[in-house]
Amino acid sequence: MTAGTSPRPSAAAPEVKLPAQGPTSLWADAWRRLLRNRAAVVGMCFIGFMLFVAIFADLLAPYPYWQQDVANQFQPPSQEHLFGTDHLGRDVLSRLIYGARVSMAVGFIVQGIIVVIGVPVGAAAGYFGGKLDQILMRFVDIMYSFPDLLLIIIVMTALRAATGRDDVGGILWLLARADDLFGGLLGVFIALGLTSWLTVARLVRGQVLSLKEREFIEAARAVGAGHFRIIRAHLVPNTLAPIIVAVTFGIPGAILTEAALSFIGLGVKPPMPSWGLMILDGYRAMRAYPHLLLFPAAALSLTVLSYNFFGDGLRDALDPWMKQ
Amino acid sequence: MWKYALRRILLLIPTLLAVYTLVFILFHLTPGGPWDRERPVPQTVQEYLNAKYGLDKPLWEQYVNYLVGVVTRFDLGPSYKYTHLTVRDIIFQFFPNSIQVGLIAMAVAVTLGVTLGVLSAIRQNTLLDYTLMFFAIFGATVPTFVVGPLLVWLVILTLGVGLPTGGWGTPRHLILPVITLALGPMAILARYTRSSMLEVIRADYIRTARAKGLPDRLVIIRHALKNALIPVVTVAGVILAVVITGSFYVEFIFSIPGIGQYFVTSVSNRDYPVLIGVSLLFATVIAVMNLIVDLTYGFLDPRIRYQ
Numbered sequence: 001m002t003a004g005t006s007p008r009p010s011a012a013a014p015e016v017k018l019p020a021q022g023p024t025s026l027w028a029d030a031w032r033r034l035l036r037n038r039a040a041v042v043g044m045c046f047i048g049f050m051l052f053v054a055i056f057a058d059l060l061a062p063y064p065y066w067q068q069d070v071a072n073q074f075q076p077p078s079q080e081h082l083f084g085t086d087h088l089g090r091d092v093l094s095r096l097i098y099g100a101r102v103s104m105a106v107g108f109i110v111q112g113i114i115v116v117i118g119v120p121v122g123a124a125a126g127y128f129g130g131k132l133d134q135i136l137m138r139f140v141d142i143m144y145s146f147p148d149l150l151l152i153i154i155v156m157t158a159l160r161a162a163t164g165r166d167d168v169g170g171i172l173w174l175l176a177r178a179d180d181l182f183g184g185l186l187g188v189f190i191a192l193g194l195t196s197w198l199t200v201a202r203l204v205r206g207q208v209l210s211l212k213e214r215e216f217i218e219a220a221r222a223v224g225a226g227h228f229r230i231i232r233a234h235l236v237p238n239t240l241a242p243i244i245v246a247v248t249f250g251i252p253g254a255i256l257t258e259a260a261l262s263f264i265g266l267g268v269k270p271p272m273p274s275w276g277l278m279i280l281d282g283y284r285a286m287r288a289y290p291h292l293l294l295f296p297a298a299a300l301s302l303t304v305l306s307y308n309f310f311g312d313g314l315r316d317a318l319d320p321w322m323k324q
Numbered sequence: 325m326w327k328y329a330l331r332r333i334l335l336l337i338p339t340l341l342a343v344y345t346l347v348f349i350l351f352h353l354t355p356g357g358p359w360d361r362e363r364p365v366p367q368t369v370q371e372y373l374n375a376k377y378g379l380d381k382p383l384w385e386q387y388v389n390y391l392v393g394v395v396t397r398f399d400l401g402p403s404y405k406y407t408h409l410t411v412r413d414i415i416f417q418f419f420p421n422s423i424q425v426g427l428i429a430m431a432v433a434v435t436l437g438v439t440l441g442v443l444s445a446i447r448q449n450t451l452l453d454y455t456l457m458f459f460a461i462f463g464a465t466v467p468t469f470v471v472g473p474l475l476v477w478l479v480i481l482t483l484g485v486g487l488p489t490g491g492w493g494t495p496r497h498l499i500l501p502v503i504t505l506a507l508g509p510m511a512i513l514a515r516y517t518r519s520s521m522l523e524v525i526r527a528d529y530i531r532t533a534r535a536k537g538l539p540d541r542l543v544i545i546r547h548a549l550k551n552a553l554i555p556v557v558t559v560a561g562v563i564l565a566v567v568i569t570g571s572f573y574v575e576f577i578f579s580i581p582g583i584g585q586y587f588v589t590s591v592s593n594r595d596y597p598v599l600i601g602v603s604l605l606f607a608t609v610i611a612v613m614n615l616i617v618d619l620t621y622g623f624l625d626p627r628i629r630y631q
Contacts, residue, residue: 042450142342147569147606150587154599157591158350256467260573263469264588276469283473283577290477297470312461 030241033317040313043306050303053097054104061094068269074289083117083295086281092292095273096299102274103303106258107187107251112198113193115247121197122204123231123239136205140198148195150255155191156266163187183272188258196250203246207239241318248314252307259300275300325622332615333529336608343607344391347600352383377404390600393413401597401602405590411601412588419605421492422575422582426568428498429505434560437510438516438553443519446544448522456514463511472504472577490579501578505571509563516559520552554624561617569606 004252011130034040053060062082065320069089083092125133143151163176179186211217212235220234261267268274273295359365359373364594374380378389393399400411409417444456479485479500491497524530525548572584583602590598 108526142339142346144610145612146346147566148345149570149572153588153591154347154350154603158353161594162353174485194531213390216479252465260467263598264576279470279473286473286477287481293473293477297474301462301466301470305462308461310464 026241030314030317034313037313037316039228039309040317041307043313046306047310048301049098050306051104053145054101057097057101061091063091063094065090065095065098065238065244066275067091074285074292076289077291082089084289084291086278087285090271092278092295095278096275097311099273099275099278099296099299100303102183102185102268103255103258103271103300105185106192107255107307109189109256110196111247111250112188114197114250115243117193118197118200119204119236119239119243122201123208123236125142126205126208127227127231127235133205136201140202142196143198149257149260151195152191153260153264153266155195156187156261159187159221160266184267184269188261188267191261192254192257196254200243200246200250204236207242211235211238242288244309245311245318246314248307248311252304252311255300255307256304274284325619329615329619332618336611336615339611340604340607343603344600347603348387350598351594351596351599352386358596360594363520373551374405377402382555390597394604400601403590403595403598405593405598407596411597414598415583415601415605417582418586421580422571422584423568425498425501425505425580425582426564426571429502430509430560430564430567431508433501433509433563436506437513438517438549438556440510441556442521442549442552443520443542444514444518445525448615455554457518460514461510463507464515466507467573468504468508469573469577471507472500472506472574475500476577477506489578492580497578497580501574501580504577505567505574509560509567512563513556513560516556517552520547520555524548524552554621557624558617558621561620562615565610566614567618569609 034044067090069085072081072085072089073087075085075089081091081093083096086092086095121136125136163172163179175186194214208231217230217234220230225234258267259279260272262274262276263280267276270277278296279293279300282290282296286293357370357379359370360452365373371380376385380397381389385442390401393401398412398602400415403409403414440456440460444453445540447453476489478488480489485497488497489500525544529549530543533547538547571580571582572588575582575584576578576588583605586598587602589595591603
């Protein structure tokens with residue numbers, strides 16, 4: 001994997017006939033290999049379905065997720081409520097649909113934050129080395145000796161304590177109002193983003209370390225490319241494949257972490273639905289109403305499973321040499 | 325090797341110091357304090373409590389005092405919430421329970437995970453292999469807070485098996501929590517064992533062993549498994565640390581009096597000493613496990629040399 005672009009037929013030799021399938025770029029090859037992996041395709045379809053549900057939640061949900069109906073608590077699945085109702089008489093299907101939006105948003109936005117922080121830091125550390133690199137690696141060592149979830153719990157509680165009071169002002173007040181607007185999700189984004197970019201930074205650093213000694217970087221330097229250009233145009237594009245794989249596996253990780261936080265009351269703020277919160281409610285009511293547990297548990301499990309099958313397939317497709 | 329081990333142990337000091345500093349700063353920077361309650365505590369009482377626990381002193385003094393107490397007397401401080409207990413009491417009383425569940429779960433996970441991994445590898449690309457690996461992905465991805473409630477629903481409520489749904493004391497109380505906690509590590513270990521076995525059984529010395537006419541079973545167990553287990557051991561060590569420090573959800577679902585519960589309640593109660601004490605404990609467990617893993621690695625594979 002040395003280039004991300006396809007070799008083009010040169011204009012000087014128009015006679016050369018290309019194979020019928022046209023030029024094969026790295027990405028086209030990877031795509032073909034991915035489609036041959038049945039589990040990955042099934043996973044991809046389910047993820048597509050969940051994204052569709054998340055985007056069009058407002059149109060698909062039969063009821064508002066917050067609408068309570070105290071006369072109809074704990075209804076079993078019926079025609080009016082396909083998946084039944086919960087302890088406040090809210091429609092379970094609607095809450096699952098909006099829960100999909102929460103989960104997908106968490107997965108994608110957290111990974112976005114991680115890439116935005118992790119890639120530049122990792123690339124700079126690997127390329128320039130020296131002090132920056134040492135500080136980063138020491139920091140990584142320290143963070144790795146701390147259980148992820150516990151660190152996130154601490155950061156989350158600190159954030160909630162900082163923004164949860166009425167007498168705060170300035171930036172904290174702004175943060176608190178924005179957090180309310182997103183139903184408590186802003187805090188989740190920040191806590192997860194701040195604690196998990198290190199893995200991507202380390203990955204990119206390792207890739208850059210091994211790439212920067214290669215001939216094509218030397219060639220770029222020889223023709224006068226600056227540091228920034230070499231990193232942006234030559235090094236980062238060549239680390240894309242492992243970054244994409246890491247992000248694909250990171251999305252279900254973030255989804256699970258949000259669910260875990262919501263399960264202990266540190267995630268979304270009610271009435272915002274979250275699959276984790278619904279699993280907690282279902283766990284409390286499962287003796288009499290197991291459907292309250294089973295539906296959200298199935299939604300969460302199937303989604304993270306799909307991402308893992310898709311990620312497995314993607315890894316094999318992007319790096320055919322790894323699977324021997 | 326001893327030099328290497330010593331250097332790693334010395335490296336533990338700055339790591340723990342950093343964890344302490346991080347937790348200390350994070351919690352003292354945020355507004356509010358340990359005496360925030362639904363009904364506000366009177367000003368005079370707050371002042372009295374602050375004086376009693378040294379919270380009225382400047383921050384740097386609090387930082388140093390606590391550190392000195394930990395280093396010289398192994399005094400992790402009192403709990404603000406459970407006033408009759410010190411942090412050391414809490415750790416000694418509840419951490420063994422977490423270790424017990426963790427170790428049993430890990431023993432189950434290693435035994436079953438390695439067995440299933442080997443089975444999967446020697447029957448590669450059969451229905452058995454596919455089925456096992458499908459369940460391995462399932463076990464490795466679905467978290468304990470989903471597995472636990474589902475198990476209770478399936479085993480107790482649906483199949484009607486007479487097991488307690490929670491509590492502590494008899495071996496029967498351990499069955500469901502151990503299964504819940506063991507499932508993930510078991511799946512991960514099975515996957516590792518399988519891929520490592522597949523690599524090893526293609527090696528020349530395995531062909532030699534077969535050519536000598538040794539029975540299959542002997543070749544697999546005595547020759548292949550021995551080498552295939554090296555990467556598995558390292559993963560198992562890291563997972564053990566994660567299992568012991570991360571059993572909070574299992575403790576919550578099955579009402580087990582473990583340290584994880586105290587950790588999470590200490591966060592919301594802003595019980596600083598408990599929080600810092602348990603953080604330091606967890607960081608130590610993880611760092612020590614990592615060290616043991618690295619040393620075992622060299623012991624199992626003589627080709628590795630430490631510098």
